[in-house]
Each structure stands twice: as structure tokens, then as C-alpha cells.
Amino acid sequence: MDNFTFYSPTFFVFGKKTEEESGARVRQFGGNKVLIHYGGGSVVKSGLLDRVKKSLQAEGLGFVELGGVEPNPKSSLVYKGIELARKEKVDFLLAIGGGSVIDSAKGIALGVVYDGDFWDFYEGKGVTQALPIGVVLTIAASGSEGSGDSVVTHEKGMYKRCADGDILRPKFAIMNPEITCTLPAYQTASGITDIMAHCMERLFSKTKDCEVTDRLLEAIMLTMIKEGRRVMADPQNYEGRANIMWAGTVAHNNITGVGRQQDWGTHHMENELSTTYGCSHGAGLAILFPAWMKYVYKLDVPRFVEFAVRVWGCQMNFENPEATALEGIEAFKNFVKSLGMPTTISEIGGKEADIPALAKSMFHNSPNHGSFLKLNEDIVQEIYRLAL
């Protein structure tokens, strides 16, 4: 196990009706003038935005609003948010939404207190300060409610890049699983896949002897398999939604990932798919993870056998462990397929001729990807082809 630090000072408020505490929590963490950031229709139509505003008003907090965040959030809205926040002298950001909204809010939080271009932080500049952020979560997926990461797409060239630092961890995250009961099946399935992928990016590591984090990652994946099936069959099931929501946070606040090298190559390859074809991040991961696993499993067969046996309940083939490893990869693929996810690039409209450009874009100003297997453009092209 490698040396590490771990710091997760987010105050999690979990359960039914907890959005009614939004105002009190902003107050608790020192906010006075709030920028409410959100996406579009559902937050408004469901009445959630109104309930949160009512809660802010009850605390006597001032606020302005900025909606319109799209999936795979764009830099243009971040620039707009920075301008608005400065003009209105905002001192707290409240994201109502999922990963896209939270990540957009994190971009604004970085930009407001920085003299240069906020995009610098997405090109590698160290993150040291940001406005405080709170979250009212509407989908279990990204884990951004408890993480210090933010992924934004720059419209000039459509590059999706990541900034990270503990200062970006939300001060609080309000998590009411009821809100997720009305999500469309495709979004639910995308979220489930993303949460599984957050575990797998950590599980497939070159660092040996991390039994505790291995087991914690397996715990989250086992939960997702059981509860994922449950909510796909019965979307209104509160208990299933609740288990998935908390699992999504634990999967990505990094308590499950400390002390070990992590990979993240598949996430980076995925960024190109969602940016190019507009698929959900989860769908792109469903397509690419089986391909990546097939490409790399021979580097550490026992690790993939362990994944097959412990997570997917495959029977160990003692005479031919590789067969068990492949069975585990197939089990993952069948699982995400059963959720309704695509498992080939063709299904989302991609074709072989696109592949060189996808691989090239991934390495634009960003040379390092993967650690279980260090990636280069040729390898990435091969993996994309395996996923066609």
C-alpha cells in the first residue's frame, strides 16, 4: 500500500425531504449570497427548484439563478457563471443537479476567485482556492457531490478535461433518493454504469496488497449489481435508489481508492465518445470498459480472476484461470447490456473511420493516460476498434 492522504470534509445530509434543509446548510457553511446553478426542465418541473428557493428564503439568504447546464457541461456557461457571480457578489455556489451541474459549478467556483482564465485549472494548473460549493443531488452517478474533481468541455476544439483539488469538495451534499425515483431508465442505467466504472478504474491497479480497498470496491460493485437490477425493474423503489445513491458517493469520494495507483484511462477514452457522439458518460463507459479489459487482462490474470469470482460470482476454473478472467469481463458486459446500455461504438453512431481523430483528440495537450497500462494513440485506436 502506498502512502496517502485522505480528506473528505463534505457534510452529507441523506434521506427523504432533505432538500428542505438547503438554506440551513448554506448558512451553516457561511454563505450569504448564493448562485443557484442547474440544468433545465426536470428540476423546474418537479418543483425541486422552488422547494430549494423557499428554503433559502426562509433563511433570509439572497440568491441569483443560472440554469441551462447541458450534459457534458461546456466552458461557455462557466464563463457566464463567473461573470454573473462577480457582478452579483455571490459568495456561495449551490448546484442542483447531477455531475454536469456540479462540475460546472466547480468551474465557476474556481474562476470567480482567479484573475486568469478558469480553464488553466483544466490544463494542469494547481487548484488552491475556490468559492464554497453546496449540492442538492438529483442523480446517483458521478460522485461529484463528494469529490474534488470537475470535468468540463472546452468548446474551442471540444476537449473534455478535468481539474481537481480538495478545495473543490462540496461543503455539503443534500441527497434525497426520492428525487431519483423519476429518472428515465437510460439515465438511471448510465449512472449505475458510471458508479461501477469508478470502482473499476481503482480496482485494476498495479499496486499490490491493498486488500482493504479491494474489498471496499467489491462491496460497492456487489451493491450496484443487486440494487441496479432492482431499480431497473422497479424504478420507484426507494430502498434501491437509496443504496445506489450512497454507493455512488462512497465509490468516488476516494475512501475506496487510497494507497493505490488508479488507472482512469477508460474514462479518458470515454470523454471522446460522449463529446463526439453526445452519448451519456455511462453509455460510453459501458462500451469501452469491456474492450479495455480484454486488451489488458493478460497483464495481471489473477486480478481479473479475482474480479470475476468475487464480484460476478463466477466459478473458478482452476485449470484455466484465463477462462474465468474472460468470464468476468463478459459478465460485466452482460450486466450493462441488461440495463439497456449500448456495448458497441456503432450503436451510438460511431464508425471505424472516426477512430484516429478520437485518439488524437484525447492526447491534445494531455499526454498521460492510464497506469495499469500506459496508453498511447496506437493502443487507444486498438481499444476503440475492439469496441466497434
Added chain:
Amino acid sequence: MDNFTFYSPTFFVFGKKTEEESGARVRQFGGNKVLIHYGGGSVVKSGLLDRVKKSLQAEGLGFVELGGVEPNPKSSLVYKGIELARKEKVDFLLAIGGGSVIDSAKGIALGVVYDGDFWDFYEGKGVTQALPIGVVLTIAASGSEGSGDSVVTHEKGMYKRCADGDILRPKFAIMNPEITCTLPAYQTASGITDIMAHCMERLFSKTKDCEVTDRLLEAIMLTMIKEGRRVMADPQNYEGRANIMWAGTVAHNNITGVGRQQDWGTHHMENELSTTYGCSHGAGLAILFPAWMKYVYKLDVPRFVEFAVRVWGCQMNFENPEATALEGIEAFKNFVKSLGMPTTISEIGGKEADIPALAKSMFHNSPNHGSFLKLNEDIVQEIYRLAL
């Protein structure tokens, strides 16, 4: 799953040589004048105390020292610490040790900023403020390095009671597994048992549908079974020590316990054993948990079957699930026995005639114990007898 809040703002610094960061971490969290609190011989003899002091000096921090914390820490030293901290205008407490030292430091932290008797907080008064605390951990066991709990024994009547509140969570915890490589086998085994027990107090719950926290608890227990055996056979094994140390923190910072009723009846019964017979807390838990489980398992056989199958790898007896449940209880007992723990009250010098007094003491000013099964004096006597 029940509604919950979860807040764990401790900064964990984990790995080799991390004690050299003590001074920088005190500085980071605002300390200027430190009370170093510790137990006795080993911290001094090993040179750890000197290394920490050197690190404080390098940061230009002032400090005073108070050693002498005994296992099952006593109120008298807490009073002494409060007096010293006030006299020396201390603004930060640094505990170098295990649960006893940390819990004693938490008592001091509460008392320094309170006009009344610090013991009030151990008799139920709400905890709202305390001096900041840092930890340099020397044994994986209590989880106090990441928890908001403190257990202290009041010498008048020898009552062991608990105070808790998020403000008691340490600001930072420095965790170097190397330091634990030289622990005596009995202490290592006691720590392993305590960590397992922290999981079991949470696992045996009346709250249904907590798959994610069930699985996380199992993850910690599976880790402890593997790594516990490893370090008992090979005490110097860094990787085993490291896995146990992080597992001990995750087991008790409550990320594994949210959203569910927890029991803690066995811990409270144990407090009487360690106070009366001077055994380690872990030894007392090794004795009592099998007895408690045998007394209660019929209340929820499937839960105990799950424990047997998932944690202990027992084969399910489909025709007679109770037999599987009992096999799981036996497997736990055999495991702690294999670590060298006692499994009967007789082994630590207790006898049947002591039992009424033990049970009476447990309920002194403290009427509520247990939630999986609510305990009363008669029941507690029966469980003690099962453990004779």
C-alpha cells in the same frame, strides 16, 4: 435505510514516516501551543515521542507534555490535563497513542472550554465545543482517530461512559503502520477483535435494506480475517499492518454505519469486564460477542446466516439455516481464539458470583443498552452466564 447525516472532516495522513509531519499538520489546523498527551513506555522508548517533538520544534510550536494514560483511561488524568492545558494556555491537543490516549485527550479537549465538570458530557450532556485534537496513532483498534467518540472511566464507582459529537473528530490523524509492527501479540489481537466488533455492532441491526453498508461492513471483516491471520503469523508484515490500520479507521468513522440502527449492547457489557478485570477491551469483546450472538440470533436468523456465509465462507445449509447461523457464530469464536484471545469470563478471572454486580454497574445512570435486542439487567446476566 433511515435518514442520516455523515461528516468526517479528519485529514488522514497515512504511511511510512508520516509522524515527521506532526508539526506541519498542527500548524495547518491552527495550533500554536500544544499539549502532547501519551501513555507510557513504548512511545518514549521507541523514540516516537522525540520524533514528534522534533517535528513540532521545527515548526516553532510550543508544547507541554502529559504522559501516563493507562488502558481504560481514567477521569483523574483528564482533570489533571484540563488544569495543565488551562495553566499553559494550550490551544491544541496532540494524542500520541491508541484509543485510550485519544479518548483521554478528547476528555481534556471538552473540559478545557467548559465551565462545569467535563464528566457531564459522559453522562449525556450534548457536546458542542472542544479544543482541536490531532492524533499520531500507535495501534489499530479503537477507530478513535477518525471518530467523534470518547470512552473514559470515572474513578468514583469505576463507571466507563461515552461522550460523542462530531466536534470530537480529530482534525488530523497521522497513521504510520510501521509503528504497529512492534506491538505485543496480545495487543495486536485485541485490536483486531475490536475492529471486527465495531463492524458487528453495526451489522446486527433491525434496519432492513442497507445493502451498501452491509457490504462495506463485510469488506472490513473479510480484510481483518485475512490480514489478521497474516500479522499474527508475521508481526513485521508492513502490508498486513497497513491494511488493518486503514480498515480500523473505516470500520469506525461510521461511513459503514450510516442509515441504520446500531446495537452497541455488547460494547457496553464489555466495558464492565475491562473495568473490573483489567482485560483489554478487545479481549472482553472476544468473550462476549459469541455469547450475545447465541442469545439473540433467533430474532433474525437470515441476518446471521448472511454473516456466516458472506463473512465466514460457511456453506449454506438450505434445510437447516439455523445450523448455518450457529456455524458463523462458532467461526467468529474460533477466529478470535486463534488470535490468542480469551473466550470465557473465567479465563480473565471472573466468576459467576460477580455477575449481578457487573450487570448492576452497567445500568448505573445509564438505562438504555442495545437496539437489536433491548437489554435489561436480567438479560445481561444471562448473557454473562453464557460467556462464563
